[in-house]
Amino acid sequence: MMTNIRSGTFDPRRWKGFLAYRIRETAGIERKRGVADFAFEISHVPGEMSNHELRVALLEADGCLREVPAQFYRLRRQGSGLAGRVAFFADVEAHSSREARIYYGNPEAGPADYLRSLQARKGDLGPQHWFIENEFYKIETLPKSGQIWHVWDKLGSNTSWHHNEWDSNRDKGGDPCHWAPNCWVAYPERVTNGYEAVDPDAFDWHYVFGWDNPKTEIIDGPVFWEMRRKDVVWPHPEHSSPNLRRDRTEKIVAEVVYRFYDGCPFFVQTSDMQTLQDLLVYFIRNSQYVFLDHVFTHTIICPEATGLKATDEVEPAVLRLMAHQDLKPFPNVQHTLSNVLPSKLDYTSFIHESTGDGFAQFQMLERNTNVHSGRPTYYNHMVFLTELHNWAVYYARAFSYTNRRFHPENAVWLPKGERYEEENVCLIYRHENVESTIENLARWGRELRSPLSVTNCL
Amino acid sequence: MQYKGWNYEKTLLVRSRTEPRQDELIDVRIPLDSRSAGNLERDVRVILKKDWHLLQREVPSQVYDIRRGEGVATCRVAFVMDVPALDCRRIGIYYDNPEATAPQYQSPLEMAGGALGGSVRTPFFSAGLDPRSGQIKTLAGRFEIPSVDPLHIPFFDRVQEHAAVLLAVKDATAGYRAEYVSPAGWEEPEVREDVRGPVFVKLTRRGRLSWAGCPEPGRCPLCEVTYKFFAHQPYFLVYTHMTFVEDTEVFGVRMGGLAVNRDLYTHYTFRPVSPNLPETDVEEMGHILIDPQYTADLPAGSAFSGLLPYNLAWHGFIRVRKGIDCGLAAIQLRDGIRTPGGGFPYYRAATYAFREAHAVSCARAPVYVKVCRPENIVRVPAGTVIEHLDAVVCDRFDMDWGSRVDRLGKRLNDPVEIAVHPRFMLGEVPAEEYEPLPYGQRGDAYRRLGVR
Numbered sequence: 038m039m040t041n042i043r044s045g046t047f048d049p050r051r052w053k054g055f056l057a058y059r060i061r062e063t064a065g066i067e068r069k070r071g072v073a074d075f076a077f078e079i080s081h082v083p084g085e086m087s088n089h090e091l092r093v094a095l096l097e098a099d100g101c102l103r104e105v106p107a108q109f110y111r112l113r114r115q116g117s118g119l120a121g122r123v124a125f126f127a128d129v130e131a132h133s134s135r136e137a138r139i140y141y142g143n144p145e146a147g148p149a150d151y152l153r154s155l156q157a158r159k160g161d162l163g164p165q166h167w168f169i170e171n172e173f174y175k176i177e178t179l180p181k182s183g184q185i186w187h188v189w190d191k192l193g194s195n196t197s198w199h200h201n202e203w204d205s206n207r208d209k210g211g212d213p214c215h216w217a218p219n220c221w222v223a224y225p226e227r228v229t230n231g232y233e234a235v236d237p238d239a240f241d242w243h244y245v246f247g248w249d250n251p252k253t254e255i256i257d258g259p260v261f262w263e264m265r266r267k268d269v270v271w272p273h274p275e276h277s278s279p280n281l282r283r284d285r286t287e288k289i290v291a292e293v294v295y296r297f298y299d300g301c302p303f304f305v306q307t308s309d310m311q312t313l314q315d316l317l318v319y320f321i322r323n324s325q326y327v328f329l330d331h332v333f334t335h336t337i338i339c340p341e342a343t344g345l346k347a348t349d350e351v352e353p354a355v356l357r358l359m360a361h362q363d364l365k366p367f368p369n370v371q372h373t374l375s376n377v378l379p380s381k382l383d384y385t386s387f388i389h390e391s392t393g394d395g396f397a398q399f400q401m402l403e404r405n406t407n408v409h410s411g412r413p414t415y416y417n418h419m420v421f422l423t424e425l426h427n428w429a430v431y432y433a434r435a436f437s438y439t440n441r442r443f444h445p446e447n448a449v450w451l452p453k454g455e456r457y458e459e460e461n462v463c464l465i466y467r468h469e470n471v472e473s474t475i476e477n478l479a480r481w482g483r484e485l486r487s488p489l490s491v492t493n494c495l
Numbered sequence: 496m497q498y499k500g501w502n503y504e505k506t507l508l509v510r511s512r513t514e515p516r517q518d519e520l521i522d523v524r525i526p527l528d529s530r531s532a533g534n535l536e537r538d539v540r541v542i543l544k545k546d547w548h549l550l551q552r553e554v555p556s557q558v559y560d561i562r563r564g565e566g567v568a569t570c571r572v573a574f575v576m577d578v579p580a581l582d583c584r585r586i587g588i589y590y591d592n593p594e595a596t597a598p599q600y601q602s603p604l605e606m607a608g609g610a611l612g613g614s615v616r617t618p619f620f621s622a623g624l625d626p627r628s629g630q631i632k633t634l635a636g637r638f639e640i641p642s643v644d645p646l647h648i649p650f651f652d653r654v655q656e657h658a659a660v661l662l663a664v665k666d667a668t669a670g671y672r673a674e675y676v677s678p679a680g681w682e683e684p685e686v687r688e689d690v691r692g693p694v695f696v697k698l699t700r701r702g703r704l705s706w707a708g709c710p711e712p713g714r715c716p717l718c719e720v721t722y723k724f725f726a727h728q729p730y731f732l733v734y735t736h737m738t739f740v741e742d743t744e745v746f747g748v749r750m751g752g753l754a755v756n757r758d759l760y761t762h763y764t765f766r767p768v769s770p771n772l773p774e775t776d777v778e779e780m781g782h783i784l785i786d787p788q789y790t791a792d793l794p795a796g797s798a799f800s801g802l803l804p805y806n807l808a809w810h811g812f813i814r815v816r817k818g819i820d821c822g823l824a825a826i827q828l829r830d831g832i833r834t835p836g837g838g839f840p841y842y843r844a845a846t847y848a849f850r851e852a853h854a855v856s857c858a859r860a861p862v863y864v865k866v867c868r869p870e871n872i873v874r875v876p877a878g879t880v881i882e883h884l885d886a887v888v889c890d891r892f893d894m895d896w897g898s899r900v901d902r903l904g905k906r907l908n909d910p911v912e913i914a915v916h917p918r919f920m921l922g923e924v925p926a927e928e929y930e931p932l933p934y935g936q937r938g939d940a941y942r943r944l945g946v947r
Contacts, residue, residue: 340800346842347870354800355793357784364789366762366782366815367894375781377767377803439776446775471794 047094047104053083053142055094057494060127061134064487066480068131070300072260074124075491079141082119086141088112089148093125096136106151106299107139108258124260126300129489136494151259155299164250169262169295173302174465182248183266185215185295185326192467193394200329200429203276217325217433218291218310218457219244222272223317225445229278238278239445240319243289245308247273260299267292270310287313303464303485311408312455317448318437323459324400325433330424331361332394333387337475338422339482341383351383353475358387360424371423372440378420383482385420385432388468395468397478398432399485402460405436409454416449434459501540501589503531506547508914509576509584516578518727519911520694521586524560524571531591532568535561538595541574544585555600555726557692573694575727578911602693604726610686610698619729620889621647625654628681629700631722631733636821636889650823650889651755653854654679658735658883660704660716661747661864663872673746673867676704678720678735687719696724704737714741730826730888730903739879744872746864749847750883753825754856755812761786763848763855764822765803765810766901780897783848785855786817793850801845801863806830809900810846810857813892820892825857826904829884832861834876842873859883 049055060073093107105125112121119141129135160166163180170176177187177197187197187210202212221240229238245251251268270289274281291310298304308323339353359365359373386397405413416437424430436457439447462485468474505525527535541556556574578584605616612626616637623633632655636648659677666672678684684702691697699721705712716739723732735750763783783799784790803810811824832839843863849856861881864871886907890896 338800338802340802344843346864348868349843349864349866349871352797352800352865354798354802356799357789357793359782359784362789364761364784364786366764366813366892367780367897370779370782372779373782374802375765375767375779377765377781379802440779441776444775471792 047092047102047140049094049102049138049140051143051145052092052140053086054079055138055140058137058139059134059492059494060129060137061490061492062129062131063490064483065131066484066487068127068129068484068489070126071129071484071489072124072298072301073127073137073489073491074122076120076122077139078115078118078120079139080118082117083142084117085144086119088119090141090143090146091123092140092146092149093123094138094140095127096138102138106153106259107149108260110256110258124258126260127489137491149259153259153299155262155297157257157262157297165248165253165266167264169297171297171300176297176304178264179213179246181250182246183251183253183264184213184246184248184293186210186213188214188396188465190394190396190465190467193389194332194392198328198332198394198396200327202327202429212327213246214326214328215306216244216246216327216431218270218293218308218321218323219325220270220289220310220316220321221319221442222288223319223445223448225317225448227281229281237443238281239443240277241272241274241283242276243270243272245270245291245293247271247276261296263294263296265292265294269313288316289313302466303462303481305460305462307402307458307460309458310456312451312453314453316451318451319442319448320435320438321451321455321457322433322435322438323457324398324420324461325431326396326398326463327429327431328387328396330358330426330428330430332389333396333430334358334361334390335388335471336422336430337384337386337388337397337478338378339383339385339478340379341381353478355471355475358424358430360426360428360430363426365424365426368426371425373422373424376417376419376421376438378422380418380420380434382420384478386474386478387430388471388474390468393467393469395464395466395474397464397466397481399462399464399482400459401462401485402458403434404458406456407452407454408456410452413455413457414449414451500592500594501538502591503527503589505588505590505915506544507586507588509578509586510582510912511578511580512912513580513909514906515580516906516911518575519578520573520575520725520728521911521913522571522573523913523915524569525588525915527568527570527590529563529566529568532561532563532570533591534593534595535568535570535590537597538590538592539570539572540589540595540598541572542587542589543576544587546585550587555598555602555693557694559690559692573692575694600693602726604693604696604724606691606696606724610689610700611683615696615724617724617726617728620650622724622731624698625679627683628654628679629684629686629698630657630679630681630720631655634823634889636891638819638821638891640819646819648819648821649756649759650821651759653754653756655754656749656752657720657733658704658718658737658881659747659749659752659858660737660743660745661867662706662715663744663746663867663869671867671869671872674706676706676715677752678702678704678718680706688721694726696722698722716740716743729890730886732828732884732886733825734884735882737881739875739877741877743875743877745862745875746867746872747860748862748875748881749858749860750830750881751825751827751885752856752858753811753823753885753887754854755823757785757787757851757853757855759814760812760855761815761817762813763798763810763857764813764824764897765846766808766897767804768806768808785812785850790850795850795852797865798848798850798855801843801847803846803848805844805846805859805861807846807859809904811900812855813896815892821890822892822896822900823887823889824900825885825887826900826907827884828886828907829882830859831880831882833880835878836876839879840873840875
């Protein structure tokens with residue numbers, strides 16, 4: 038899909054030099070608008086060269102060079118050289134390759150000016166309030182934290198998928214779609230109700246959506262718009278008693294990155310969470326997108342295809358969701374599938390059979406460790422599916438999780454230095470029927486897991 | 496102490512380590528001096544005793560598996576009693592009365608017909624056996640519902656397989672083809688055991704897992720299926736024992752299968768295991784909607800990929816808010832695979848649930864191949880034995896149903912303690928043997944398996 042992109046024949050004669058790369062398709066899937074994103078290093082550039090004197094041109098079959106929109110970022114001078122990263126889109130036939138060149142050094146070249154369908158527009162409700170939109174979706178971030186708040190599938194119902202966790206937020210736009218990473222830090226010794234009922238004050242909410250204007254870096258360009266936030270994850274006492282005495286020590290730090298591509302139906306989300314001191318927790322999680330229960334009717338779960346014989350296949354599980362029609366046999370049991378799902382899946386997806394709304398989360402990376410001991414702590418390590426009528430439906434990955442969160446003896450001790458990293462690709466798509474959706478998701482999975490490979494042309 | 500004209504007594508001291516047990520089935524093998532075993536078929540009596548010299552009442556008992564050897568005889572005695580928690584009940588088993596005649600006990604357990612095509616009725620359910628294979632074909636609950644006449648609630652009307660193998664068969668034209676074989680395909684298998692009494696009915700059949708037209712059925716796996724129905728227990732036992740007599744190429748092996756009519760149920764449910772949860776935590780049941788009203792359009796075949804663990808504490812089907820709510824669960828009691836030299840070729844071992852047009856089923860599969868092509872064949876070594884024991888319980892469904900199944904599972908896996916006095920003192924004797932319903936994995940193992 039090359040709409041809204043002005044690309045044309047490239048004249049290399051005024052440029053000082055170029056680096057050549059071979060862009061290969063290795064998964065046997067024809068790539069339209071495949072993302073090439075790699076580091077480059079030019080050993081010597083003219084001293085007066087501006088960073089905008091950079092272009093990418095693809096070598097066409099007829100020998101012509103065609104300039105394509107390219108985003109150069111994280112550029113840095115290294116002596117007389119220049120290093121950084123570049124991202125651009127390339128169409129590549131299955132099992133084939135083509136040459137891409139980075140041209141540099143042309144004092145007459147002005148800043149590149151490419152059209153982009155992706156819009157990133159600042160909202161006026163707070164420092165982190167953004168609207169990100171392309172032809173597939175519209176996304177709005179929370180004004181204070183920058184977490185994804187509302188999601189619209191423009192090819193589906195085009196209504197926001199968010200739910201209402203707290204009534205107090207119902208008239209203020211409801212609660213976010215993206216909840217993770219997060220942790221309930223447990224204070225089992227904190228008793229405020231005299232043991233007459235479960236004690237909601239026995240823990241503090243540490244959620245990144247509770248951030249108040251965290252440290253933020255934004256990378257903007259013709260190919261993608263990226264927002265990187267990193268900060269201490271403080272408790273947000275509005276979700277439990279604000280009167281409780283809380284120390285001001287830093288307990289958890291996290292980084293969350295969103296990258297939205299021009300003209301692509303998916304966005305990339307990563308997170309990196311670390312415990313900064315020994316903690317007692319009721320749960321600690323990432324990979325959690327929460328949606329209103331009646332937005333979706335079905336879910337699809339595809340396990341990773343590991344250890345298979347030569348031509349064997351895994352079949353995705355297609356399940357009818359129960360929450361939206363109040364079909365759960367035990368209405369208060371939140372986790373539909375208990376804890377049987379592994380902590381990493383090929384993908385999970387939600388679809389609505391009538392509106393066509395579709396959301397898929399490809400779990401590209403799960404990496405956990407303890408930075409001091411090397412071994413993370415797990416108590417109930419899994420992905421779980423939660424659905425409750427008139428509330429929400431979501432998947433989340435737990436590292437430690439107790440089902441009886443108000444029971445102080447279930448608090449899990451987590452040592453300092455627990456580090457949990459993830460990378461997800463979230464696809465917002467139009468669902469037509471189960472067969473075609475499974476086929477499309479399989480293709481997306483293969484494509485996302487086999488990005489275009491890039492090698493130097495020596 | 497003598498009980499009327501009886502000459503000898505074995506005394507059992509029965510104790511529950513945890514909770515009191517109502518209607519606990521006790522099934523013991525006792526060794527005897529063969530000189531006292533001449534009338535065992537008729538003269539064994541089980542008496543509750545208040546103290547060593549104080550008799551209370553006789554309880555119905557069932558004597559079976561009598562073996563007479565030189566000097567020593569053994570028999571099994573089964574009966575039902577209430578066992579208090581942390582306290583002993585004393586039982587006297589009286590024997591050696593040459594004049595005794597066989598007792599006539601009233602029992603709520605009834606069996607009509609043979610092991611093939613017969614029917615069994617207990618206070619909790621009635622079961623019909625398929626006339627060709629002897630596999631259970633129908634199961635209906637017998638529930639007492641206040642203000643309603645006693646109802647027979649259908650739980651299924653399908654010939655059960657319990658075990659199955661997807662054989663990879665060489666085919667002259669296609670190279671290989673898959674042949675699905677199970678005890679449900681048996682035609683008048685050998686009836687190995689037909690034990691009937693006031694306490695239980697035990698039926699065992701054996702046959703080859705082969706298909707119609709199989710050129711060499713003797714090379715196919717040998718399978719034995721045992722049912723045990725009880726007068727006072729709300730469940731029945733299904734034991735399958737499969738032997739691979741030769742190296743066998745397969746695309747799948749399934750054990751512990753349960754199949755039901757799809758329109759009778761709304762959900763498939765399962766209880767997984769979480770050995771690393773804190774003691775004070777609880778494990779949740781999982782549920783998948785199967786009601787055809789909502790799922791008819793979903794693809795047929797494996798409904799939940801290989802995502803369910805191979806070891807589940809139990810799984811089954813429930814009907815909720817659709818007529819009379821009820822639940823059918825298979826509690827896993829024993830599972831074992833023995834391969835000569837070890838190393839059974841597990842492949843995608845998991846519990847699977849399957850959707851068909853009119854049925855849903857579930858089974859544990861140590862081998863599961865999705866694409867039946869030659870390169871995906873799994874070879875099961877000769878001499879491999881796979882066995883599986885489930886307790887199948889049918890009950891009304893309510894918000895406490897899962898807890899009841901949990902409690903039953905715990906109970907079945909946590910046998911009561913039995914001491915025997917006096918020990919038999921004549922030379923080589925077998926040890927007293929207590930069969931806890933009837934095998935069990937013992938409490939610790941079951942806890943490791945999950946339910947707490």
